[in-house]
Amino acid sequence: xxxNEEVAQIIINQFGETVTDFDDPYNLxxxxxxxxxxxxLVKFLKEHSTIQMGxxxxxxxxxxxxxxxxxxxxxxxxxxxxxxFRLRVKVYLTxxxxxITTLIPLFASANWMERETFDxxxxxxxxxxxxxxxxxxEEMDYHPMRKEYPLEDATREDKIDALFGR
Amino acid sequence: xxxxxxxxxxxxxxxxxxxxxxxxxxxxxxxxxTHPATHGIFQNILQMDGEKIVSGEQTIGYIHRAFEKIxxxxxxxxxxxxxxxxxxxxxxxxxxGWHMTVEKLLGVEVPKRAxxxxxxxxxxxxxxxxxxxxxxxxxxxxxxxxxxxxYQEREHIYEIYEEVCGARLTTNMGRIGGMERDLxxxxxRKIKELLVRFPKVLNEFENLFNRNRIFMxxxxxxxxxxxxxxxSYGFTGPxxxxxxxxxxxxxxxxxxxxxxxxxxxxxxxxGDTYDRFMVRNEEMKQSLRIIQQAINxxxxxxxxxxxxxxxxxxxxEVYKNMEALIYHFKIVMGEIDAxxxxxxxxxxxxxxxxxxxxxxxxxxxxxxxxxxRPCFIYYQAYPEMCKGLTLSDAIVxxxxxxxxxGELDA
Numbered sequence: 001x002x003x004n005e006e007v008a009q010i011i012i013n014q015f016g017e018t019v020t021d022f023d024d025p026y027n028l029x030x031x032x033x034x035x036x037x038x039x040x041l042v043k044f045l046k047e048h049s050t051i052q053m054g055x056x057x058x059x060x061x062x063x064x065x066x067x068x069x070x071x072x073x074x075x076x077x078x079x080x081x082x083x084x085f086r087l088r089v090k091v092y093l094t095x096x097x098x099x100i101t102t103l104i105p106l107f108a109s110a111n112w113m114e115r116e117t118f119d120x121x122x123x124x125x126x127x128x129x130x131x132x133x134x135x136x137x138e139e140m141d142y143h144p145m146r147k148e149y150p151l152e153d154a155t156r157e158d159k160i161d162a163l164f165g166r
Numbered sequence: 167x168x169x170x171x172x173x174x175x176x177x178x179x180x181x182x183x184x185x186x187x188x189x190x191x192x193x194x195x196x197x198x199x200t201h202p203a204t205h206g207i208f209q210n211i212l213q214m215d216g217e218k219i220v221s222g223e224q225t226i227g228y229i230h231r232a233f234e235k236i237x238x239x240x241x242x243x244x245x246x247x248x249x250x251x252x253x254x255x256x257x258x259x260x261x262x263g264w265h266m267t268v269e270k271l272l273g274v275e276v277p278k279r280a281x282x283x284x285x286x287x288x289x290x291x292x293x294x295x296x297x298x299x300x301x302x303x304x305x306x307x308x309x310x311x312x313x314x315x316x317y318q319e320r321e322h323i324y325e326i327y328e329e330v331c332g333a334r335l336t337t338n339m340g341r342i343g344g345m346e347r348d349l350x351x352x353x354x355r356k357i358k359e360l361l362v363r364f365p366k367v368l369n370e371f372e373n374l375f376n377r378n379r380i381f382m383x384x385x386x387x388x389x390x391x392x393x394x395x396x397x398s399y400g401f402t403g404p405x406x407x408x409x410x411x412x413x414x415x416x417x418x419x420x421x422x423x424x425x426x427x428x429x430x431x432x433x434x435x436x437g438d439t440y441d442r443f444m445v446r447n448e449e450m451k452q453s454l455r456i457i458q459q460a461i462n463x464x465x466x467x468x469x470x471x472x473x474x475x476x477x478x479x480x481x482x483e484v485y486k487n488m489e490a491l492i493y494h495f496k497i498v499m500g501e502i503d504a505x506x507x508x509x510x511x512x513x514x515x516x517x518x519x520x521x522x523x524x525x526x527x528x529x530x531x532x533x534x535x536x537x538x539r540p541c542f543i544y545y546q547a548y549p550e551m552c553k554g555l556t557l558s559d560a561i562v563x564x565x566x567x568x569x570x571x572g573e574l575d576a
Contacts, residue, residue, distance in 0.1 A: 058523065058536070081418075084419070088510065109400030109546065144232060145234060
């Protein structure tokens with residue numbers, strides 16, 4: 001069994017300062033990196049002889065409208081099936097510049113996951129061959145999972161957020 | 167037109183018209199969105215060269231209900247009903263997966279008895295899921311009989327659901343912190359009856375299909391995928407195991423006491439439709455083994471955790487006891503704040519790794535909830551799998567992949 005410390009040390013030895021914020025909430029190793037490093041980090045983990053992070057579990061995003069300069073967070077969940085080790089990698093982006101490099105050359109499954117993330121959050125995956133909406137219709141002019149788009153009809157005044165949830 | 171015919175035709179033409187060219191034209195074929203053989207609402211736009219499929223493109227999202235957005239406004243216990251509607255062939259697995267995710271966030275330890283009851287319900291759900299998939303595969307190859315044989319057993323499984331939680335399809339089974347009620351004697355009797363009856367029916371079903379010449383001609387070496395491609399495409403569950411990778415969340419990251427049970431992981435070799443069919447059949451037998459062990463060793467004790475601030479108190483208590491009344495009110499109104507945290511929890515769903523990625527900012531609702539739906543991820547491989555095959559093969563591949571529209575779109 002690989003421990004979180006071992007893997008964190010391997011990543012730090014290779015990438016040094018560019019991978020930060022190591023944490024293990026509920027025993028799942030989590031780290032952050034920049035968008036310039038994400039592809040090389042995932043490629044390194046995939047080809048590393050002991051970690052063998054060969055399975056991309058999930059790509060999604062989170063919107064934090066209040067944290068200035070880090071409004072969007074793209075979250076990658078990776079899994080090493082041979083060593084049974086999971087890792088979560090985060091990349092923070094600003095609203096002005098939502099570009100990040102695609103992972104399709106490494107994992108074919110990234111295709112739809114990235115399309116879904118684009119559809120719901122508007123994250124632009126550079127190098128994606130077919131970055132279109134996938135769940136919503138093409139004509140939609142907003143990205144619905146962003147926090148500024150309320151679930152209820154925005155013109156209604158009888159439903160107060162403080163009383164009826166978020 | 168073959169080239170000799172073309173030459174003869176050109177010889178007879180007047181010189182000023184010039185020779186006739188042979189043009190290779192592709193046909194565009196819409197498979198869906200409401201084609202009966204797609205078993206759900208999604209569209210495939212296929213480019214056909216005569217009988218052969220050259221390329222395909224999927225359009226999904228016809229029943230996208232924005233569950234992830236809705237979940238951001240709902241208290242945790244109300245999200246269970248959303249998970250029902252993802253893979254509606256095996257909703258108890260989704261329910262339990264969600265409960266376990268929240269319990270992980272809250273740090274609630276569930277008693278053994280509740281864990282065993284959950285295992286029984288999850289394995290029953292897996293049975294009904296695989297029954298549907300394999301039965302429908304038979305129907306799509308033209309064999310209705312097998313489907314009818316096993317549908318009766320699915321009905322019995324639904325009766326057990328009814329006995330345990332009151333609902334049949336969208337079960338909303340269990341609570342955060344345990345089950346809503348103990349297994350009744352009727353439920354236990356029905357489960358035991360099922361354990362006796364089901365293997366016979368499954369045996370009949372296998373006799374109809376496994377070595378059936380017509381069936382094998384339709385499914386062997388159709389829609390195969392290598393283990394390497396399957397992993398790259400994010401396959402999980404029976405579809406990945408059919409390609410020869412023995413990845414099963416129940417074994418690799420055991421949850422809800424799965425480590426107590428003895429069962430095998432069936433794997434295939436070529437990842438073709440026949441392997442997927444056989445892996446699902448074998449998994450049903452393994453599920454029966456697990457249910458048998460769980461019902462034999464069902465521990466005594468409570469069926470819910472001692473976590474009064476999260477688990478709804480018994481109704482009699484609410485009338486007599488002030489604390490119970492307060493907790494009842496707070497839980498029903500969704501006024502319980504969850505701790506700040508970030509959880510990823512995966513369960514082995516009917517189709518593979520069903521993951522819940524939950525971020526809580528300390529409020530009464532999730533800050534962000536993402537479902538990792540296995541269908542959504544592996545369905546992208548569909549055009550690659552049916553390239554070069556015929557339309558009838560494409561239908562068979564789709565039913566053997568068990569694409570459930572509710573899970574696909576979420």
